[in-house]
Amino acid sequence: MNSKSRYLAYPYSIWMLVFILFPLFLIFLYSITLRNPNDIKTITFTFENFGKFFDPIYVNVLIRSISIAALSTGICLIVGYPVAYLLTRAKDKHKGLMILLFILPMWMNMLLRTYAWMTILGNTGLINSFLNLLNLPNVNLLYNNKAVILGMVYNFLPFMVFPIYTALNKMDRSLIEAADDLGADGFTIFKRVIFPLSLPGVISGIVMVFMPAVSTFVIPRLLGGGKNVLIGNLIEKLFLVTRDWNFGAALSMIILIIIFISIKILNILKIDKESGVSI
C-alpha cells in the first residue's frame, strides 16, 4: 500500500472509533460497574451484573431467544436456498426483475413491514375477516411465538437469499456439467457439488439472519405482544423503562459473546476462505 492511499482509510477508521468502538467500550464499562445514584464520581467495578443474569428467569429468556432465532434461521435457510437457486437459474432478462421484487419490501421501514403483518394476522385483520365472511370461527394468529417467527422469517429472508445466491452464482457451470458427465444424476450433483460449493454462502446467510434475529426487539414486541419476552425486549426495557443500564449492558455483552462464538464455530465449517463473513 502506498502512503497516499492509506489516508483513504482514515474517515472510516475515525467513524469506527467514534461510533462503534467507543460506544462498545462504554457498554463494556457499564456492564462491569455499579450505579451509585448518590455519587457519580466514584466508579465501583463489579461482576454483579453478570451474576444477576444467572437467575433462571433471565437464562430462560436467553434460551427462548436463541431457540426462536435458530428456528427462524432454519426456516429462512429451507425457504431461501431454493429461492437463491432459482434466481441463479433464471434467464438474465428475468433475473433483474426477480431480484428487484425480492428487495422491494426492504426499501420500506422494518417497523412498517411488521405492522403490516399485524393488520393481516390480527383479530379483526385480513385473515379473520375473511374467515368471518365464511362464517368460520376466529383464529388467534397474533401475539404468539409463531407470529414472531413468521415476522423474523419475513424480515430477514433476503439476508439468507443473497449470500447463497452470490455463492451459487459465482460457481462455474462447467463443474455441474463435469459431474453430470461423470455419471451423477441431478440429486447427486446437488449433494456432492452444488451444495458443498455454496456452503460459504449458506454460512454467511446463517450469520446474517441469526444475528439480528437473536437481538431484535421490534418483532417480538409487535407480533409477540410482549407476552413472551425475548432478550432484545429485556435489554430494551432495562435501558428505557427500568433504567438499569448496567444490567442491560451486561446482557448486551452476553449476546455479543454468544454471536461471536457462533460465528467462530461456523467459520470452522467454512471451506472457502475467500468469501463470506469472517471474524
Place this chain on the structure above:
Amino acid sequence: MKESIIEISSIVKKYDDVKVLNEISFNVYKNEFVTLLGPSGCGKTTTLRIIGGFEAANEGKVLFEGKEINHLPPYKRQINTVFQNYALFPHMNVYENIAFGLKIKKLKDQIIENKVRKILKLVGLENFESRDIDSLSGGQQQRIAIARALVNEPKVLLLDEPLGALDLKLRKDMQVELKNIQKSLGITFIYVTHDQEEALTMSDRIIVMKSGSIQQVGSPINIYNEPINSFVADFIGESNIISGVMKDDYQVSFLGKTFECVDYGFKKMENVHIVIRPEDIDIVKKDSGLINGEVKSVIFKGVHYEINVLAKNFEFLIQSTKSSKIGNYVGLDFNPDDLHVMREMHYE
C-alpha cells in the same frame, strides 16, 4: 470396413435463429483419434457438446454404436469429457476428484483405490492423491482432468482444447503423451482445437470446420497436401494463395504468366486460387527461376528462415534453410506438382 462408434448425421444447431451448425455429418471410428479443427466460432465446441449431451441439436441425429442418443442426458452416456478449463472440483482433493465417477458407480473402495492409483501412474502423477487442486500447476491439473475422465473407462473421450492454457513446451509434451495414452488404452478420442499443428501431430483424421460447416475430412497428410479449398489451405499451415485463371487442363495463369500444373477438369478460363506452400518454393538466381522478385524481409525462425519476396505485386512467403539479403533480386522456382489449384472460395 472400420466400425463406427459415433455417427453424426445432418446436425443443425441454432441459437436464437442463428445457425451455428449447418447440417454437420461425419463418422468416428473405433479407436480413432479425430480432431475437429477450425477457427473460433466455427462450431467445433458446439459439435463436441452435442456429442457429450450438454447441448441438444435442433435437427439431426447423434448415433452411438448405432443407437440414437439425442435425448440421453450426459450422465447416461458412455462418453466422458475433458473440459477446456478442466472443471476440477475445488472442494475435493486429487483422489476424490478422480474417484468421483467410480463412487457414483458404487464400486468397492478397494477397487476404486486401485483404479485411481493406476490412472495416476498413467498420467505421471503418482502420490498426488491427497493434494489440493489449488496447489497443482496448470499442467498437473490438466493431467488430473484427463485422469478423472479416463478412470471411468469411457468408450469415447471428448477433449475440448485441453492444452490451450499450457505453455508451448508443456503443450508439445502433452500432445505426445495424449497420443500415447490414446493408443495404449484403445479409446476413441474426439479432440477440439484451433491449433493446426496440434491437429496434424496427434490426429488419425482431421475434420476442418468453418462457420458451422465441414470443409474437409481427411488424414493429416491428405489435408496438408491436398487442401480442398483456399480456406483449408490457409488454415492448415502457412500458404501463398494467389488468384488466377485456369487456361486449360494442366495450364494455370497467375501474376501475368502461365505455368504448368498437374490439375485438370476445370472450366476453361475459370477463376481459381493457386496455393503454394512456403517450403515448396526455392530461391534461385535472378532469371533462372519461374518468376523474379525482390527480397523484402528475412526472419530467422530457428530451423529455417522466413523470407518475403515481392514478385509482381504479390508477396510470397518462403521457408528456406538458406538466408537471403534484403533488397536482392532473386528468382523463385517451384515444380508443377507444388501448385495446388482450387475453385475460388470466398471467405472473410
